[in-house]
Amino acid sequence: MRQISSSQNAIIKEEIAYIFTDEIIANEQITSIVALIEQFPVPEKDILSAYYLDEQKLAEIATALQLPLSTVKSKLYRSRDKLQKSIIDGGFYNGH
Numbered sequence: 001m002r003q004i005s006s007s008q009n010a011i012i013k014e015e016i017a018y019i020f021t022d023e024i025i026a027n028e029q030i031t032s033i034v035a036l037i038e039q040f041p042v043p044e045k046d047i048l049s050a051y052y053l054d055e056q057k058l059a060e061i062a063t064a065l066q067l068p069l070s071t072v073k074s075k076l077y078r079s080r081d082k083l084q085k086s087i088i089d090g091g092f093y094n095g096h
Contacts, residue, residue: 008053009034015052036086044079047072 013030037048043065050056050064058076062069 011055012052032090033083033087036083036090040079040082043067044075044082047075048079048083051076 009030012034037045037052039045040048046065047061050061051058056064058072059069061067062072065072067075
């Protein structure tokens with residue numbers, strides 16, 4: 001399992017803030033969100049990790065995973081949606 005550095009944790013925090021622009025998520029919740037990402041199946045977990053943790057561009061991810069760019073984009077979009085729903089269902093987000 002991939003170890004999360006403090007700089008990677010900061011990147012995740014910024015990206016989650018993008019998803020939930022009107023809410024601030026505490027550091028403990030960020031750790032929980034990273035744990036949720038780790039539960040995703042391959043290649044979704046790999047795509048989320050490469051994009052958010054490793055800061056790779058979509059084209060780089062597509063090349064590394066030998067997937068079409070359109071597939072990487074759609075899997076990232078769907079995975080973000082699933083992640084957001086998991087966060088809301090898990091009580092991490094008390095928004096709308």
